[in-house]
Ligand code: PEP
């Protein structure tokens with residue numbers, strides 16, 4: 001059960017404490033108070049967990065501070081879209097807003113290899129007016145003999161350069177809890193030159209202890225990637241782990257699933273799930289065309305498959321794109337074959353913006369079609 005408090009109330013309000021006190025008088029019921037940033041407003045919600053079947057909603061509905069009481073039947077308690085809740089979980093981070101209504105492009109290095117490449121990458125992003133980037137420091141690799149990322153060693157120059165070129169948020173995968181401390185320390189040493197969105201990679205979508213750790217901190221937002229060999233529902237439960245720890249600043253990322261049925265692409269592209277995730281959850285949705293397609297090949301129309309699947313994700317409502325670029329893909333230490341070149345950045349950005357504008361027009365068209373459509377016939 002979720003008790004949504006009135007707008008002016010915060011987690012420390014007396015009315016919230018009263019709801020918690022009464023709820024916890026029921027045997028087997030525990031509570032969690034969450035402050036949810038919706039797209040247009042912040043809401044305080046009290047979650048009643050455990051044996052809530054015998055708790056009457058009417059009791060709480062009469063409280064002066066309570067806006068509404070929602071009984072949850074769906075699986076996704078914290079991230080799900082339940083009737084009457086703020087329509088989406090949006091959040092602000094380092095001056096940028098992320099929600100089901102916004103759009104951001106995170107382009108950059110799959111793996112940071114050196115300072116020079118990092119600098120030209122960030123400079124190119126700044127040249128296109130972008131304030132968000134990807135930069136991998138900790139790389140989970142299939143073979144232990146492959147490049148594992150420079151780890152903490154590269155963080156000082158990554159953050160310094162991000163700050164210098166106006167990058168506000170860097171998406172960066174973490175594979176161990178110690179990485180959170182290393183990132184926080186390096187950010188502090190850089191004078192908080194930029195912000196970091198912690199990325200949970202596909203291989204860690206069921207690393208429940210890591211999910212709990214990124215969920216128990218609220219300093220950094222979290223980008224959770226779909227598990228490559230599990231169902232969508234199982235992957236969304238990864239987000240539920242993060243949210244139930246207390247951190248609802250989450251973005252869910254589709255990145256394809258592993259099956260030979262996706263050949264000749266690296267993975268079977270799953271961007272048709274963008275509207276599904278938007279419907280089931282309140283989370284912004286990201287697509288990763290690079291790790292889905294895995295190679296830079298052109299179709300007969302002159303566009304890369306990476307362009308095409310990016311467009312498929314955006315036209316279906318994706319709120320974020322995570323894409324690999326590299327100044328010299330032949331020399332990249334990780335995933336060079338799927339990296340686009342810096343002189344291809346402008347085309348990529350313009351193509352993505354074109355498709356985003358089309359998506360927004362599709363939404364308008366759908367709204368006007370719904371308002372003029374005859375009401376459904378009953379009986
Ligand atoms: C990545 O984005 O760097 C990455 C390793 O992706 P995935 O976890 O989706 O394979």
Ligand code: MN
Pocket residue numbers: 110291334335
């Ligand atoms: Mn990669």
